[in-house]
Amino acid sequence: xxxxxxxxxxxxxxxxxxxxxxxxxxxxxxxxxxxxxxxxxxxxxxxxxxxxxxxxxxxxxxxxxxxxxxxxxxxxxxxxxxxxxxxxxxxxxxxxxxxxxxxxxxxxxxxxxxxxxxx
Numbered sequence: 089x090x091x092x093x094x095x096x097x098x099x100x101x102x103x104x105x106x107x108x109x110x111x112x113x114x115x116x117x118x119x120x121x122x123x124x125x126x127x128x129x130x131x132x133x134x135x136x137x138x139x140x141x142x143x144x145x146x147x148x149x150x151x152x153x154x155x156x157x158x159x160x161x162x163x164x165x166x167x168x169x170x171x172x173x174x175x176x177x178x179x180x181x182x183x184x185x186x187x188x189x190x191x192x193x194x195x196x197x198x199x200x201x202x203x204x205x206x207x
Contacts, residue, residue, distance in 0.1 A: 146188060149181040 156174060160166070166174070 142184070142188065146181070146184055149177070149184070153178060153181065
């Protein structure tokens with residue numbers, strides 16, 4: 089699994105003021121990303137696009153495993169290098185799937201907590 093940290097987001101978040109200051113009245117997301125109110129940074133990817141990309145990645149991995157399984161069931165012989173690559177690919181896919189399941193679980197728990205909060 090490939091995890092990349094966007095250092096500009098970390099530095100923008102670290103510089104945001106949490107007390108009364110120049111960032112008062114701005115939305116948290118605007119302060120975090122360093123955008124002005126009502127404008128969006130060009131070239132940014134929304135969270136929904138990232139989620140959709142991850143789901144597409146999982147689906148492509150599943151399709152690749154299905155294809156290899158069909159080849160194996162049809163009698164194709166794999167050399168040790170191909171088997172090792174297959175094992176590594178399935179391990180990566182499994183790790184991504186476990187991570188996605190944890191994200192869904194925590195999101196579900198957060199929604200439940202929010203809905204059960206009395207106002």
